[in-house]
Amino acid sequence: MPFERIRGVTNDPTIQLMKTREPNFNNLLKILKNEKPDRPTIFEFAITGNYLKPNADPSVPECWDWFPSNPFLASAHKNLGYDFCCGMGSKFGFPTPKHEKGASVGLAHGGVVTDQKSLRSLDWKNPEDFDYTHLEKAILPDGMGMIVRSPGGVLEVLTELFGFEELCYQIADEPELIEETLEMIGTRMVKYFEICASIPQVGVLLHSDDWGFKSSTILSPSQLRELIIPWHKKIVEACHKQGKPVILHSCGKLDEVYEDIIALGYDAKHSFEDAAVQIESALERWGDRMPMLGGIDMDFLCRKSPEEIRARARKLLEMTADKGGYALGSGNSIPDYMPYENFQAMNRVALEW
Amino acid sequence: MAVHEGIFNAIIKGKRKDVGTLVQEQVNAGAKPDELLNESMIPAMREVGERFSRNEVYVPEMLIAARAMAAGLVIIEPLLTAKGIEPKGKVAIGTVKGDLHDIGKNLVVMMLKGAGYEVVDLGVDCPNEKYEEAVKNGAQVLLLSALLTTTMPAMKEVVDYLRSKGLQPKIIIGGAPVTQEYANEIGAQGYGRDANDAVKVVERVLAA
Missing domain, CATH: 3.40.50.280 (Cobalamin-binding domain)
Known part of the structure; x- marks a missing residue:
C-alpha cells in the first residue's frame, strides 16, 4: 500500500477520532479478566509498517526496531486508537533456517535438524544474554501499556527446525530427538517469558504459536498434549508468577484443544478464521471462560465492503457489550494488502461507539 | 483375493517396514500385484483419508501412512509396469x-x-x-x-x-x-x- 494513499486521507474523520482517543491500558487488562472495558477496545498484535508510518507523530524520529518501547511505534499505535504497543522483548531468536524471500514461506521441507549432531551444532543463543533495558526505560504516551510477544512459538520453532514433513516422520521414528529439541526450545522460551514478565513496565505478554490448519490441528491433539502443551503450561506459569496476563495467538481449527487452552490458563485467545472457527461461534462456545481478541476474518476484511465490515464489527461489539471479555480487531493481523478503508471501517465502529 | 489384513493394517498404522516386508512376501508367494494394490493397499489409504475427513486421524498420521504405502508401491509399481497395467489416470x-x-x-x-x-x-x-x-x-x-x-x-x-x-x-x-x-x-x-x-x-x- 503506497504511503501517499494513506497520507491523502489523513484529514479523514476516522483519523481524527483515532488521534483524539486517550489511551487507557486498563481497558485491555479488564478484557483479559473477562470483564467489560470502559469503552470498546481495539486490538492487533501486528500492523504493517506501511500503516504505522504515516500515523506516527512527525516529531518522533522514524525507527523500525520492533520493540513496544520504541517511541515511533508507540506513537503510531496511539494515533491509530490503540491502548498499547506490541513488540518483541529483545533481539533474542532461535536458530531457524533462513527461507528464500517471497510473498510466502513453505514449511514442508527445508529444516536444518536431521539428527542429534545437527541439532547440537546449531548456534543456540540464550535469552538472558540479550538487552531488555529498553523496556524498563520506555516512555510511552500517557495511558499506554506494553505487550511483549514471543519470538515464534514452541511448535512453530520445532516445525521450522525440522521442516513439517520431516518433523512428522521424526516424531514417529526418533522421539528422543524430538524431546531433546523441545527441551532446547522450551527452556529458552520459558526463560524469555520469565525475563520479560519480570520487568514492571511490561503489562501483558503474548505467545504466538500456530497449532492449526484450516481443517484440523497441525499435530494430533494427543501429540500436542504430549509434546507442546507442557511447555505452554510452563510459559503461562512464568507469566502468572509475575502477576502478568498472557495471551495465546494461535491460528487454525483448534476446537478439539480449546478446553486444553482454557485449562492452561491463558488470559485470552487471539487469531480466528471463518473457515476454521468463526469468532462469533467461539464467543458463544467458550467466551464465558476465555476472553477473545480480534477475530474478523482476514479474507472477509480484505474482500468485503466497508459497509459489510462495519455491520459485522457492530454485531460483535453488541454480542459482547454486556459481558465484556472482547476487543475488536482482525482475525490475525493488518498486512499491507488489506485495504486501508476496510481497516478503518472496522476500527471506526469501536471508536464511534 | 481378499483384503490382506496385515498389509491393510500396516498401512493404516504407518508401519512402513512391515508393509515392505508383507508386500514382498505376498509377491514372492505369487499374489497378483494389481490385486494387492486394488484390494489391500488403496483401500487402506482410502480408509486413512476417510478417518482424516472425520478428524479421527491427523496430518502426521496421514503422512506416516502415505510413507508406508510408498514402501509397498516401490515393490508393486515395477511389476505393474511390466504387466502393462496402467495407472487410474x-x-x-x-x-x-x-x-x-x-x-x-x-x-x-x-x-x-x-x-x-x-x-x-x-x-x-x-x-x-x-x-x-x-x-x-x-x-x-x-x-x-x-x-x-x-x-x-x-x-x-x-x-x-x-x-x-x-x-x-x-x-x-x-x-x-x-x-x-x-x-x-x-x-x-x-x-x-x-x-x-x-x-x-x-x-x-x-x-x-
Missing part, C-alpha cells in the same frame, strides 16, 4: 505463482498416489507455462493449490491462460482461502475441501 498438481506453501499440496500428492494415480508434482510458485506443459504431456486433471488470499487470484489466471491456449483439462482447486464458490466463479471443474476430498473430486471429474 494422470494428474498434475502445483502451488500457484507467488505461493511457496506446499504442505497441503504434498498431502494431496500422497493421497492421489495412494489412490492409484500417476501424479506429476509441479512444485511451488508455478508459472502458467508449467501447467501448460503438464497438460501437453498428458495430464488429464490439473490441481491448483494456494494458501493465501493474495495468491488465490493466480488460479483464475491459470484457468484463463490454458483456455486461451485452447487447452481444456479438468481443473480442481484447493487451499485455505479457496471455496466452491470461488471454483464456480473462475470456471474450475472442482474444489477439494481437503486431501481426501481432492481424490474424490478427481474421480468425479474424470468420470464426468
Whole structure:
C-alpha cells in the first residue's frame, strides 16, 4: 500500500477520532479478566509498517526496531486508537533456517535438524544474554501499556527446525530427538517469558504459536498434549508468577484443544478464521471462560465492503457489550494488502461507539 | 483375493517396514500385484483419508501412512509396469505463482498416489507455462493449490491462460482461502475441501 494513499486521507474523520482517543491500558487488562472495558477496545498484535508510518507523530524520529518501547511505534499505535504497543522483548531468536524471500514461506521441507549432531551444532543463543533495558526505560504516551510477544512459538520453532514433513516422520521414528529439541526450545522460551514478565513496565505478554490448519490441528491433539502443551503450561506459569496476563495467538481449527487452552490458563485467545472457527461461534462456545481478541476474518476484511465490515464489527461489539471479555480487531493481523478503508471501517465502529 | 489384513493394517498404522516386508512376501508367494494394490493397499489409504475427513486421524498420521504405502508401491509399481497395467489416470498438481506453501499440496500428492494415480508434482510458485506443459504431456486433471488470499487470484489466471491456449483439462482447486464458490466463479471443474476430498473430486471429474 503506497504511503501517499494513506497520507491523502489523513484529514479523514476516522483519523481524527483515532488521534483524539486517550489511551487507557486498563481497558485491555479488564478484557483479559473477562470483564467489560470502559469503552470498546481495539486490538492487533501486528500492523504493517506501511500503516504505522504515516500515523506516527512527525516529531518522533522514524525507527523500525520492533520493540513496544520504541517511541515511533508507540506513537503510531496511539494515533491509530490503540491502548498499547506490541513488540518483541529483545533481539533474542532461535536458530531457524533462513527461507528464500517471497510473498510466502513453505514449511514442508527445508529444516536444518536431521539428527542429534545437527541439532547440537546449531548456534543456540540464550535469552538472558540479550538487552531488555529498553523496556524498563520506555516512555510511552500517557495511558499506554506494553505487550511483549514471543519470538515464534514452541511448535512453530520445532516445525521450522525440522521442516513439517520431516518433523512428522521424526516424531514417529526418533522421539528422543524430538524431546531433546523441545527441551532446547522450551527452556529458552520459558526463560524469555520469565525475563520479560519480570520487568514492571511490561503489562501483558503474548505467545504466538500456530497449532492449526484450516481443517484440523497441525499435530494430533494427543501429540500436542504430549509434546507442546507442557511447555505452554510452563510459559503461562512464568507469566502468572509475575502477576502478568498472557495471551495465546494461535491460528487454525483448534476446537478439539480449546478446553486444553482454557485449562492452561491463558488470559485470552487471539487469531480466528471463518473457515476454521468463526469468532462469533467461539464467543458463544467458550467466551464465558476465555476472553477473545480480534477475530474478523482476514479474507472477509480484505474482500468485503466497508459497509459489510462495519455491520459485522457492530454485531460483535453488541454480542459482547454486556459481558465484556472482547476487543475488536482482525482475525490475525493488518498486512499491507488489506485495504486501508476496510481497516478503518472496522476500527471506526469501536471508536464511534 | 481378499483384503490382506496385515498389509491393510500396516498401512493404516504407518508401519512402513512391515508393509515392505508383507508386500514382498505376498509377491514372492505369487499374489497378483494389481490385486494387492486394488484390494489391500488403496483401500487402506482410502480408509486413512476417510478417518482424516472425520478428524479421527491427523496430518502426521496421514503422512506416516502415505510413507508406508510408498514402501509397498516401490515393490508393486515395477511389476505393474511390466504387466502393462496402467495407472487410474494422470494428474498434475502445483502451488500457484507467488505461493511457496506446499504442505497441503504434498498431502494431496500422497493421497492421489495412494489412490492409484500417476501424479506429476509441479512444485511451488508455478508459472502458467508449467501447467501448460503438464497438460501437453498428458495430464488429464490439473490441481491448483494456494494458501493465501493474495495468491488465490493466480488460479483464475491459470484457468484463463490454458483456455486461451485452447487447452481444456479438468481443473480442481484447493487451499485455505479457496471455496466452491470461488471454483464456480473462475470456471474450475472442482474444489477439494481437503486431501481426501481432492481424490474424490478427481474421480468425479474424470468420470464426468
